[in-house]
Amino acid sequence: MSLVSSTSLLQEARAKHYAIGAFNVHTLEMLQAVVEAAEEAQSPLIIQSTVGTVKHLGADYIAAAARVAADRASVPIALHLDHCNEFSVIISCIRAGYTSVMIDASHSPFEENVAMTQKVVEAANAVGINVEAELGKVGGVEDDIVVDERDALLADPKECAEFVERTGVHTLAPAIGTAHGIYKGTPNIDFDRIGRIAEAVDVPLVLHGGSGIPEEQVKRAVSLGMAKMNVATELRILFSDAIKHVFAENPDENDPRKYMVPAKKALKAAVIEKMQLCGCAGRAGDF
Ligand SMILES: [Zn+2]
Numbered sequence: 001m002s003l004v005s006s007t008s009l010l011q012e013a014r015a016k017h018y019a020i021g022a023f024n025v026h027t028l029e030m031l032q033a034v035v036e037a038a039e040e041a042q043s044p045l046i047i048q049s050t051v052g053t054v055k056h057l058g059a060d061y062i063a064a065a066a067r068v069a070a071d072r073a074s075v076p077i078a079l080h081l082d083h084c085n086e087f088s089v090i091i092s093c094i095r096a097g098y099t100s101v102m103i104d105a106s107h108s109p110f111e112e113n114v115a116m117t118q119k120v121v122e123a124a125n126a127v128g129i130n131v132e133a134e135l136g137k138v139g140g141v142e143d144d145i146v147v148d149e150r151d152a153l154l155a156d157p158k159e160c161a162e163f164v165e166r167t168g169v170h171t172l173a174p175a176i177g178t179a180h181g182i183y184k185g186t187p188n189i190d191f192d193r194i195g196r197i198a199e200a201v202d203v204p205l206v207l208h209g210g211s212g213i214p215e216e217q218v219k220r221a222v223s224l225g226m227a228k229m230n231v232a233t234e235l236r237i238l239f240s241d242a243i244k245h246v247f248a249e250n251p252d253e254n255d256p257r258k259y260m261v262p263a264k265k266a267l268k269a270a271v272i273e274k275m276q277l278c279g280c281a282g283r284a285g286d287f
Pocket of ligand 1: 083138180208209
């Protein structure tokens with residue numbers, strides 16, 4: 001199968017009340033691990049890279065690897081660019097073969113967010129790929145985007161409706177109380193707000209900051225209309241921890257083909273668990 005746009009995957013997920021896991025990868029082994037997880041769980045998959053990873057590896061390398069993975073896979077796979085506020089990076093990713101991009105102009109005033117998002121939607125529609133945008137501010141740290149958690153502003157349902165109508169954006173990430181990174185306590189998610197936003201807009205909603213949200217809270221958010229769940233930090237930590245463990249046990253290990261194996265296994269297992277939690281496991285047959 002070729003890489004697919006995430007729009008059809010997410011519309012189907014929203015209609016059937018489950019969410020598709022979107023997993024940030026930073027190396028070839030991480031990409032392979034999430035694809036193996038999707039195959040084993042028979043789940044649709046969204047592979048994500050941050051702008052930082054695009055700058056580190058190159059959009060063309062990432063897209064080429066994702067294309068090979070999708071060609072070999074029996075499950076539908078989309079390749080998504082996470083949080084990006086640079087139009088030129090978005091265009092270079094689209095050109096490289098990404099099938100989904102996020103324009104995050106949520107740090108700008110509403111009208112500027114609308115204008116930036118409209119511009120990206122126009123470019124994406126020309127090639128038939130998905131655009132995700134953000135309203136309000138998700139707390140915490142993701143790459144170099146830093147938002148003071150206390151000042152994080154939540155999305156307003158009426159503004160969400162106006163934003164979706166004016167921009168034609170395909171998927172929306174409204175700030176509803178989750179944060180990037182690892183939570184210090186239990187996240188304070190505004191479930192009522194998720195419900196009101198889902199009523200106000202008909203596009204699939206995206207849950208950011210999926211690392212470490214308690215299972216019951218994930219299920220509730222998904223039942224209210226979240227159709228994509230982003231998981232990044234948690235996976236990066238467990239992948240790195242598995243490698244650290246190898247070196248703690250065997251400081252002389254010097255073969256990446258060996259020390260990466262436990263990390264791949266740990267990542268694959270964690271991703272399968274997230275797919276089961278989101279409800280996308282076993283849903284590959286829907287497409
Ligand atoms: Zn995010």
